[in-house]
Amino acid sequence: MNFELKSETKKMQNDKKIGQWLTDMNLGYPLTISGPCSAETEEQVLTIAHELKNSKTTIFRAGVWKPRTRPGSFEGVGVKALPWLQRVKKETGLLIAIEVANASHVKMALEHDIDILWIGARTTVNPFAVQEIADALKNTDKIVWVKNPMNPDLELWIGGVERLYEAGIKKLGVIHRGFSTYNTTKYRNEPKWQIPIDFKARFPNIPLLCDPSHICGKRETIERVAQKALDLQFEGLMIETHHSPDNAWSDAKQQLKPNEFQKIINRLKVRSKTFKDEKSIDKLALLREEINQTDKLLLQTLSKRMKIVKQIALVKKEKNVAVLQTKRWREVIGKMTKYADAAGLDVEFVNRLFKEVHQESIRHQDKIVND
Ligand code: PEP
Ligand code: MN
DSSP, X not given: OOOOOHHHHHHHHHOGGGGHHHXXXXXXXXXXXXXXXXXXXXXXXXXXXXXXXXXXXXXXXXXXXXXXXXXXXXXXXXXXXXXXXXXXXXXXXXXXXXXXXXXXHXXXXXXXXXXXXXXXXXXXXXXHHHHHHHHHHTTOOOEEEEEOOXXXXXXXXXXXXXXXXXXXXXXXXEEEOOBOOSSOOSSSSXXXXXXXXXXXXXXXXXXXEEOHHHHHSSGGGHHHHHHHHHHTTOSEEEEXXXXXXXXXXXXXXXXXXXHHHHXXXXXXXXXXXXXXXXXXXXXXXXXXXXXXXXXXHHHHHHHHHHHHHHHXXXXXXXXXXXXXXXXXXXXXXXHHHHHHHHTTOOHHHHHHHHXXXXXXXXXXXXXXXXX
């Protein structure tokens, strides 16, 4: 048995057809998906869909089976919503997208000719569930999106997409919806933008969408996060809308009225992907050369620092003194954060940077002292 997955990963990385659906279907840029967190009643679904009909939305979303954190919350109306969504498609021409979490959801979605299926954050964390969904979808030509897992694990996210790819599903996309944290932050789910940026760098052919609603958890900050996603070259946005958000059966605080949503979409700045004029291109080339030189200096300086750190480790080893010297560490971080301000650098950033540098120094010293 060969458990080496690398060749499949390479194939998926180089497969340009993966994101072809987005160009072929001509759904607009940014691709805009909207609709309620949950389908509640036939009337609610149709009201929202008709209010969205003349917006830039081309795909209508609705949760039919809702994975909830605690039992007793509204868990979705289930399969009876699927004919309502078929009506939405017939009356508005919008494509339909729903979340699936197991093989039986897939079966029902296929029976009702749902256009797009997405795997939710709570399902992406579970390889067994994703595999079951992939098997149920085997060789269909559905569009499938994989939301990032709840935890900030890029490999787990990629693994979910690979399971679908290996099952022959070739119209794929991913949705960044932020990551769960224990402490409360200004987000419901921390965006940790570096993770979708890394995803895009590794799989440039897979369309990357952003779900600002589940990142923000409240409607006031959705516009800012949506703009940031566009500035990071995400291909589309999924934003929850409801005709009467405060009365929604789930995620009431983060849903927008369709007309408010439309205003936000119209205000978003769509910037060009690259520089086009010669003068800017030349100027950029010069500045980038300067950056390259500076980066080289940065590395040389770090390398010099690590060499000193190793010398110190030898002294610690000889004298049998502990690697971590808390007083000294406090002194270093204190000095650096003080300099940060004078150097025009963000204190938080300098803090993070030196913690990393210190961790690396400890790693080197630990090795020298113990090997
Ligand atoms: C949703 O989109 O309604 C949803 C449940 O999202 P997530 O899987 O991102 O929590
Ligand atoms: Mn929701």
